[in-house]
Amino acid sequence: MSLFRRFIPLHMKLHSSSHSYSARSSMDNYFLRKRRKWPLSPYKTKWQEETLTHQFAMQKLVESTANRCPKTHLLSILIDSFSTYECDPTPNAYYFILKTVTKNPSIWDEIPLILDHIGRVEKFETPEYIFTYLIKFYGDSNMTHLAYEMFFTMPAFRCNPSVKSLNCLIWVLCKNNYDLRIVLQVLVKSQLLNIWVEESTFKILIRALCRIGKANYAVDLLKLMVDSGFNRDANICSLILSTMPEVKDCDGVEIWGVLEEMRKLGYSPKRVDLFTVIRFYVKNGKGMDALEVLNKMKMSGMVPDVVCYNLVLNGLIFEGEYSNADELFDELLVLGLNPDIVTYNVYINGLCKQVKMVEALRMLGCMEDLGCKPEMNTYHTILDGLCRCGMLSSAKEVFWQMKSKGLQLSSQMYGIVINCMIRNGEVDEAYNLLHEMVDMGFVPQSITFDGLIGLLCKKGSFSEVMELLNIMVTKNVVPGIRSWEAFVQALSSAKEERNVE
Numbered sequence: 417m418s419l420f421r422r423f424i425p426l427h428m429k430l431h432s433s434s435h436s437y438s439a440r441s442s443m444d445n446y447f448l449r450k451r452r453k454w455p456l457s458p459y460k461t462k463w464q465e466e467t468l469t470h471q472f473a474m475q476k477l478v479e480s481t482a483n484r485c486p487k488t489h490l491l492s493i494l495i496d497s498f499s500t501y502e503c504d505p506t507p508n509a510y511y512f513i514l515k516t517v518t519k520n521p522s523i524w525d526e527i528p529l530i531l532d533h534i535g536r537v538e539k540f541e542t543p544e545y546i547f548t549y550l551i552k553f554y555g556d557s558n559m560t561h562l563a564y565e566m567f568f569t570m571p572a573f574r575c576n577p578s579v580k581s582l583n584c585l586i587w588v589l590c591k592n593n594y595d596l597r598i599v600l601q602v603l604v605k606s607q608l609l610n611i612w613v614e615e616s617t618f619k620i621l622i623r624a625l626c627r628i629g630k631a632n633y634a635v636d637l638l639k640l641m642v643d644s645g646f647n648r649d650a651n652i653c654s655l656i657l658s659t660m661p662e663v664k665d666c667d668g669v670e671i672w673g674v675l676e677e678m679r680k681l682g683y684s685p686k687r688v689d690l691f692t693v694i695r696f697y698v699k700n701g702k703g704m705d706a707l708e709v710l711n712k713m714k715m716s717g718m719v720p721d722v723v724c725y726n727l728v729l730n731g732l733i734f735e736g737e738y739s740n741a742d743e744l745f746d747e748l749l750v751l752g753l754n755p756d757i758v759t760y761n762v763y764i765n766g767l768c769k770q771v772k773m774v775e776a777l778r779m780l781g782c783m784e785d786l787g788c789k790p791e792m793n794t795y796h797t798i799l800d801g802l803c804r805c806g807m808l809s810s811a812k813e814v815f816w817q818m819k820s821k822g823l824q825l826s827s828q829m830y831g832i833v834i835n836c837m838i839r840n841g842e843v844d845e846a847y848n849l850l851h852e853m854v855d856m857g858f859v860p861q862s863i864t865f866d867g868l869i870g871l872l873c874k875k876g877s878f879s880e881v882m883e884l885l886n887i888m889v890t891k892n893v894v895p896g897i898r899s900w901e902a903f904v905q906a907l908s909s910a911k912e913e914r915n916v917e
Contacts, residue, residue, distance in 0.1 A: 473501040477509060481516055490517060491530050507543050510534055514546065518553045535573050542573040548584045555588030563588050564598075568605065579614050582606050586617065590624030599624075615646040622652055626659035635677050642681050653683045657692045671696045672709070687718050694727050703731030707740060722748070726758045733766035741766050755786075761793050768801030776801060777810065792826065799829055803836035811836055827858040834860070838867040843875055850884075859891045866898040873901075 477497035484493055490513040498505045510530065517526050527550070534542060547570050554563035567585045570577045582602070589599050599621070603613065618641040625634040634656045642648050656678075660671050671693050675685055690713050697706040706728045713720050725748045732741040745763055748755060755763075760783050767776040780798060783790050795818055802811035815833050818825060830853040837846035846868055850860055865888055872881045888895055 469501045469503045470498075470506055473498045473503055474506070474509060474512075476500060477512065481513070489526055489529065490523070491526065491533055505538070507540055507546065510538075511543075511546050511549070514550065518550075531573070540574070542570075542575040544570075544575055544578060544581055547573075547575060547577070548581050551581065551584045551588060555592060558592070560588055560592045560594060564602070567602075571609070577606075577609055577611060579611055579617060582611050582613070583617055583620055586624075587620050590620065590627075593628070615641065615649070618644075618646065619649065619652055623655065626656055629659075631656055631660045631671075631674060635674050639677070639681065648681050648683060650683065653678050653681075654686070654689055654692075657685075657689050660692070660696050672705075687713070687720075690718065691724055691727070694724060694731075698727050698731035698734070701731075701735060703728065703733075703735035703737055704740070706731045707737075707744070722753045722756055722759060725753065726756070726762060729759065729766075730762045733762060733769065738766055738770055755788070757788055757791055757794070760788060760790070761797065764794060765797050768797055768804075771801075771805055773801055773805055773807055773810070777814075780814075792823070795823070796826070796829060796832075799832050803832050806836075806840070808836050808840050808842070825856070827853070827860075830856075830858060831861060831864055834864055835867065838864070838871060841871065843868070843871045843877075847872070847880060854887060854891070859893065862888075862893050862896050862899075865893060866896040870898045 474497075477494055480493045480497055481490060484490070494505055494509055494513050498509065514527065514530060517523050517530070547566055551563040551566050554560065554566060563585060567577060567581055570581065585602060586599060589602065606613075618637060622634045622637050622641075625631070625637065638648070638652060638656065657671070657675065660674070675689070675693060678685070690709055694706045694709050697703070697709065710720055710724060710728050713724070725744065729741055729744055729748075732738075732744065741763070745755075745759075748759070760779065764776050764779050767773070767779065776798060780790060780794065783794070795814065798814055799811055802808075802814065811833055815825075815829070818829075830849065834846050834849050834853065837843075837849065850864065850868060853860055865884060869881050869884055872878075872884070885895070885899065887893075888899070
């Protein structure tokens with residue numbers, strides 16, 4: 417306290433000096449700060465010289481590598497570059513030449529030489545990033561066995577592997593679809609190297625299991641991850657669920673059970689997760705199960721969107737649950753959701769399957785009145801349904817409406833209408849429409865030609881038959897049996913006509 421008291425008057429005394437003196441002394445201090453040559457530490461000077469020397473050596477290495485002779489090994493260039501400046505090569509220098517080697521497949525055989533030199537000659541502790549780079553390189557180059565060997569030989573290069581290099585190796589093994597037993601073997605051996613898996617390791621393994629369709633195993637591993645004290649990752653849970661609908665063989669998988677297991681781990685599913693469950697059931701032909709999930713969504717307070725309704729509606733129609741599909745469509749409207757083009761397409765497809773073509777045509781009109789413009793799939797479904805029911809007049813009316821609206825008609829639509837005309841015996845209209853189809857650049861199927869040629873032969877229109885046969889030859893359409901029979905009959909008739917003359 418006494419020192420502080422003595423300091424205060426001194427401090428006040430300094431500030432009570434004249435203004436000119438303070439200004440002059442401040443200028444003098446500024447000059448000293450800017451001009452004084454402070455003594456340099458000898459240790460700092462030595463470190464700066466070494467750093468500068470290594471920079472020069474590294475620069476020479478880069479230049480020599482760019483201008484090297486193809487027969488000269490990169491290791492020799494590295495040694496010469498650093499010998500020129502009388503300094504030892506750094507780990508970054510070896511990292512540079514390794515990256516250079518890996519970019520040129522013709523000199524990949526130099527990698528073992530470089531690694532051998534690091535292990536035998538150099539004394540530094542090799543950084544782990546050099547080995548993680550090589551492990552990933554071997555994995556990307558389909559040399560996974562070398563990546564495996566690289567990981568377990570790291571201690572020979574004075575480098576203690578950590579979970580980073582372990583994760584890199586596991587990622588390479590899983591990416592290249594290695595046997596899971598080898599992955600397990602790596603995990604067991606890594607414990608001997610005092611490496612313990614972390615949350616990131618679990619995530620890599622879970623993603624790999626999801627990719628190969630082992631969702632149940634992924635859930636078991638997720639349980640182990642939580643039991644080991646790691647945090648439950650919501651993204652991992654969503655990933656497991658999202659990959660299940662993409663699995664080709666899902667017969668032995670119960671996705672709702674998987675979701676319940678995740679609930680026990682404290683995971684609260686989101687709407688996108690339940691949508692994934694619905695998509696899984698629809699894809700596997702379980703429309704009623706998808707409807708049950710939709711109802712559970714609503715009971716939990718979630719509001720399904722029109723996409724969810726479209727998916728369940730499609731599943732119900734595919735399963736033949738038409739009454740439930742009708743109720744679901746009415747529910748969608750009552751809830752105030754606006755049906756989109758997918759909704760209408762799916763529902764119209766269900767009406768066509770039930771042979772309710774009058775209702776399907778009425779729904780087509782409602783679409784236009786509500787401002788939802790029908791697309792080509794909508795018209796295709798309507799035309800196909802009408803022609804299957806033999807309602808040719810309605811099909812022709814829809815077809816002409818499409819043409820009047822300037823819609824781009826497809827080859828399939830022409831074929832549907834022409835085949836329906838052939839079945840109904842309307843030869844002339846079918847013949848004219850087929851010519852229009854060809855003029856549009858489309859190629860009718862062989863069965864269409866066969867049916868029309870058969871009717872023309874019965875009618876005795878052999879000149880039209882010959883014309884159609886010429887079109888088939890021009891369009892490289894292989895005639896069917898009926899076309900060959902008609903062709904022979906046409907030739908016989910022409911021969912008879914010549915004989916009569």
